Amino acid sequence: MSYLCIILCFLLAPTAAFAYLDPGSGAVLVNLLIAGVGALLFSLRGVFLRLIGKGDKIEKKQRDEYKEIAILSEGRQYFATFEPIVKALIKNNLEFAYYTLDIEDEILSLESPYLDARFLGYGSIGFHRAAKIRAKNLLCTTPNIGSKGYPIAKPAGVDNLIHVFHSINDLSMYRKGSLDHYDSVFMVGDFQKKSIRELEKKRGLQEKKLLALGILYLDRYQEDAAVTKGEERGEVKALLIASSWGAKGLFENYGIEFIKELAGAGYTVIVRPHPQSYASEPKAIAAIEHELKKSANVIWDREISPSRSMQKADLLISDTSSIRFDFAFLFQKPVITLDIAQQAMPGFEHEDMSELWMISAAQEIGAVLKPEEIKEIGLRVAEMLRDFDAEKISRYRDETISNFGAAGEAMACYLRAGK
Numbered sequence: 001m002s003y004l005c006i007i008l009c010f011l012l013a014p015t016a017a018f019a020y021l022d023p024g025s026g027a028v029l030v031n032l033l034i035a036g037v038g039a040l041l042f043s044l045r046g047v048f049l050r051l052i053g054k055g056d057k058i059e060k061k062q063r064d065e066y067k068e069i070a071i072l073s074e075g076r077q078y079f080a081t082f083e084p085i086v087k088a089l090i091k092n093n094l095e096f097a098y099y100t101l102d103i104e105d106e107i108l109s110l111e112s113p114y115l116d117a118r119f120l121g122y123g124s125i126g127f128h129r130a131a132k133i134r135a136k137n138l139l140c141t142t143p144n145i146g147s148k149g150y151p152i153a154k155p156a157g158v159d160n161l162i163h164v165f166h167s168i169n170d171l172s173m174y175r176k177g178s179l180d181h182y183d184s185v186f187m188v189g190d191f192q193k194k195s196i197r198e199l200e201k202k203r204g205l206q207e208k209k210l211l212a213l214g215i216l217y218l219d220r221y222q223e224d225a226a227v228t229k230g231e232e233r234g235e236v237k238a239l240l241i242a243s244s245w246g247a248k249g250l251f252e253n254y255g256i257e258f259i260k261e262l263a264g265a266g267y268t269v270i271v272r273p274h275p276q277s278y279a280s281e282p283k284a285i286a287a288i289e290h291e292l293k294k295s296a297n298v299i300w301d302r303e304i305s306p307s308r309s310m311q312k313a314d315l316l317i318s319d320t321s322s323i324r325f326d327f328a329f330l331f332q333k334p335v336i337t338l339d340i341a342q343q344a345m346p347g348f349e350h351e352d353m354s355e356l357w358m359i360s361a362a363q364e365i366g367a368v369l370k371p372e373e374i375k376e377i378g379l380r381v382a383e384m385l386r387d388f389d390a391e392k393i394s395r396y397r398d399e400t401i402s403n404f405g406a407a408g409e410a411m412a413c414y415l416r417a418g419k
Helices: 003-011 013-018 025-051 076-091 123-130 190-203 217-228 250-254 257-264 282-292 307-312 323-331 357-364 371-387 390-400 407-417
Strands: 067-073 096-100 115-119 134-140 157-164 184-187 209-212 238-243 268-273 298-300 315-318 335-338 366-369
Touching: 067 076, 076 096, 076 115, 076 217, 076 407, 184 190, 190 209, 190 357, 217 307, 217 323, 217 407, 238 250, 238 307, 238 323, 250 282, 250 335, 250 371, 257 268, 257 282, 257 371, 268 282, 268 307, 307 323, 315 323, 315 371, 323 335, 323 390, 335 371, 357 366, 357 390, 366 371
Parallel strands: 067 096, 067 134, 096 115, 134 157, 157 184, 184 209, 238 268, 238 315, 268 298, 315 335, 335 366
Antiparallel strands: none
16 A cells, blocks of 8 residues: 555544534535545554554454443544543443544543443444444434434444433434434433424334433533633623534624624624534635634634633623523523524424424523624623523523433433343
8 A cells, every 4th residue: 555545544534533424415425535534544543553562452343242331422522421421330330332433532541440442443434333233222412323314324233222412402403313213312301302202293203212311511511610610700791602503603694793893892702613613614714713803802712612711701692502501501691692594404303393492492591683683782792791680590491401410420320220
């Protein structure tokens, strides 16, 4: 094999590791790239690791054992989601397997006699091995497993495929067919039950087992928030602008003139694009960053965790992103939602839902602005900072989220009881 080919594989490794798994057309192109480059990369790394005597640790050949409990992760981007349940399973002395499609997943480096962590491989190799997992209970946060056109088939050797959420929302922001092939769902709260049952009924699906056990990543973010709450904050009010990526994002639907306006009004403006934006729309983000350099009060947040920016901010402006609920529930601060027309989000579950929880929920945590009202944003920001009721948020959080800050322990206890 030529040196040029080897170099090319390693240069493209991040593409294979971070490809966004989506049943849409974009995923077809990504998966073709992954299938070729990822498989070759994985083979080359395997050869290298075997030569230095470490192949058995990172590239174990998938065994045929049947596990009581297993977890399947797309990779390091879901570390905050799975770390709480991993810690809770270890704390409860429960043996489990952790399978990942990312060789740099931090959980691979954890040492515990209860944890069997394995890298399955990139691209088609990883997808094939994921479909061969054998377990009584397999936890995944990946929507659309088993759906037509999706690269991961539902593992035939899994008795109970369990979905755990990595955001606070109903199913409206998931692609169609998101949970159709799951057997159970660990819900964030009882509010999600209505949308799940409605879609099952419309599609003639067997009812899943639904348990309201909470949202895992808030366990981790609550710890981060407790650390940052003691930090000193400046006198100037700070606003966090957090956008979703693509057609459902505020950048595409509202532009950036309002950001310039708020910065010009004397606020410190923290801009945080969705992490996927850097991979899926890098030119657009680069253009926005270049344009906002002219505004002195604008800073950018590219950290993996949004906790530090959420702590610094006095108010959040976002769109359909679930960071709205993270911000409100963790810090009891106001949120302004910029409304995104549903026509901008074709192919999502909301098309088959009669009612969207996120619409009413947005009103509970702050205010909602439509495109024609964006000129009023300066007035609305001042109004929300002046009149917001933090106690209202706390009450709504407690009504909405099950086991707030302790979801990992709740899920581990359920799995232990079911062994």
